[in-house]
Amino acid sequence: MTRPQRTYCMSRIQGKNTKPEMAVRSYLHGQGFRFRLHRTDLPGKPDLVLPRYRLVIFVHGCFWHRHRGCFYATSPATRKEFWRNKLEGNVSRDYRQQKELIELGWRVLVIWECGIRHAHEALNGVPALITGNDVFNEWPGSPPRQRKT
Template sequence: MTGDELRSRTMRAVRSKDTQPELIVRRLAHALGFRFRLHRKDLPGSPDLVFPARKKVIFVNGCFWHGHDCARGNRQPKTNADYWFAKIARNKVRDARALEQLRNTGWNTLVLWECELKDLGSLKRILENFLTRAWDQQTPELQR
């Protein structure tokens, strides 16, 4: 198998739903007693977790795929770099548009990054704060 074939096979295995980071958040939210819907296609961006009664949604983003500014998100592709830079830029625009549309229709949003999920205590506090308290859309990171 050539390097291109191996890379192609690896990329096909990357999932957009039911990823390990998403499962971590789902298990913790459920353990905290919160019930949710998954991947509502009728909402902009098909949020990973939807809490309809609370009018809140959570996106669980992979750092590389969504262009986070952490070490994992800032990795430079070794091959086909122009393609990947353009793809990640499109993803960031698409994500921003979906968040804006959700907020404009009265939904509270939270974006969790893959790198934030290592500290389960902190993640638990973030989820509890987001799901039980009023959430300031303009500065959610200040309330974490």
């Protein structure tokens, strides 16, 4: 792929309203949860905010946010230093924003893309995380063991 082609492809990647985010929104709405989207007054502009539960939800892509132990969190073979800095910066920013939200009294739930790809029907475990009391949680608790074919 040429550099202009790669630039074009990368420019098409959305930061919000992604397929995984839309799947989570659809599921939660169907379960009766009501939420706000992308609140700019909160650190990190969470994908979903459930004020009733004092909870924010981030729907993270495993590649971009480096889901630990996930086979989708691969490292590009070219421009290694650029990508290492970029992706490590994403993880640092995520941690900082989550910490700020917790300090402001919000609970944080991170839903990983791989969980949605592999077990969309298992999203039924998410409502318990929403109504629970944990300050921080991730779903799924551990990444799937193999790629979905």
